[in-house]
Amino acid sequence: MDHAIYFIASGSLITGITGFILARVKRARFVISIQDIFPLAAVELGVLTNPRVIRFFEAMEKWVYRKADHIVVIAEGFRQNLLRKGVPEAKLSVVSNWADTDFIKPGSRENGFRNELNVGSRFTLVYSGGLTLNSNVEPMIGAAESEGQEAAQEERAGSGHLVALTENGDGSIFRGSRGK
Numbered sequence: 546m547d548h549a550i551y552f553i554a555s556g557s558l559i560t561g562i563t564g565f566i567l568a569r570v571k572r573a574r575f576v577i578s579i580q581d582i583f584p585l586a587a588v589e590l591g592v593l594t595n596p597r598v599i600r601f602f603e604a605m606e607k608w609v610y611r612k613a614d615h616i617v618v619i620a621e622g623f624r625q626n627l628l629r630k631g632v633p634e635a636k637l638s639v640v641s642n643w644a645d646t647d648f649i650k651p652g653s654r655e656n657g658f659r660n661e662l663n664v665g666s667r668f669t670l671v672y673s674g675g676l677t678l679n680s681n682v683e684p685m686i687g688a689a690e691s692e693g694q695e696a697a698q699e700e701r702a703g704s705g706h707l708v709a710l711t712e713n714g715d716g717s718i719f720r721g722s723r724g725k
Contacts (some may be wrong), residue, residue: 549573550573550574550575550576550614551571551574551575552578553574553575553577553578554580555578555609558584558602559604561577561609561613565612565613568614570688574614575612575613575709576614577613577615578617578685579627580642582606582626583602583606584599584602610636612712614636615636615637616636616638617637617638617639617640618640619639619640619641619642620639653664
C-alpha cells in the first residue's frame with residue numbers, strides 16, 4: 546500500500562524514530578503529533594536526572610524534530626518550546642485536543658451520570674484519563690481529602706501507573722477504564 550504521509554501521534558521519541566524510518570522506506574512524508582515534550586516532562590517529574598542521559602534524549606528529540614516534515618503540537622506553549630529549540634515556525638501547527646470550554650459547561654447536579662455513580666448531592670470530584678506519572682493527580686486527591694471522608698466521594702476512571710496511588714481507602718471509588 547502506498548502512503549503519501551505517515552502521521553505519528555507520538556507518546557515517545559522512539560515512536561518518532563520509527564515513524565521517520567517507515568516514512569523514508571515508503572518514500573512518504575513524516576508528520577509527527579507531539580503529545581508531550583520529551584525528555585523535558587521526564588526531567589521535570591524527576592524520572593530523568595542523569596545529565597548524560599538527559600543530553601542523549603535531548604539530542605534524540607532534536608533529531609526527530611529535524612527529520613519531521615511537519616510537527617503538530619497540542620498547545621501554544623509546546624509551539625513556543627519547539628521554536629526556542631530552533632524548529633522553524635513554518636514546520637509547526639497547533640491543534641489542541643482539549644475540551645471546548647465554550648461547549649462543556651457545568652450542568653444540573655441531578656443527572657444520569659450522578660445517578661449512575663449513586664452520589665446523591667455529595668461533593669464529587671471526577672477524574673477521567675490516564676493515571677501516569679505526569680497526570681498530577683495529587684491535587685485531586687488533596688481536594689477530595691479536604692472535604693472529609695463523609696462528605697466527599699471521588700470517582701476515578703482510567704488506567705496507568707498511578708492506579709495504586711489513587712486506591713488509598715479514603716472513600717474514593719476507582720472504576721477502572723471505561724469506554725469513551
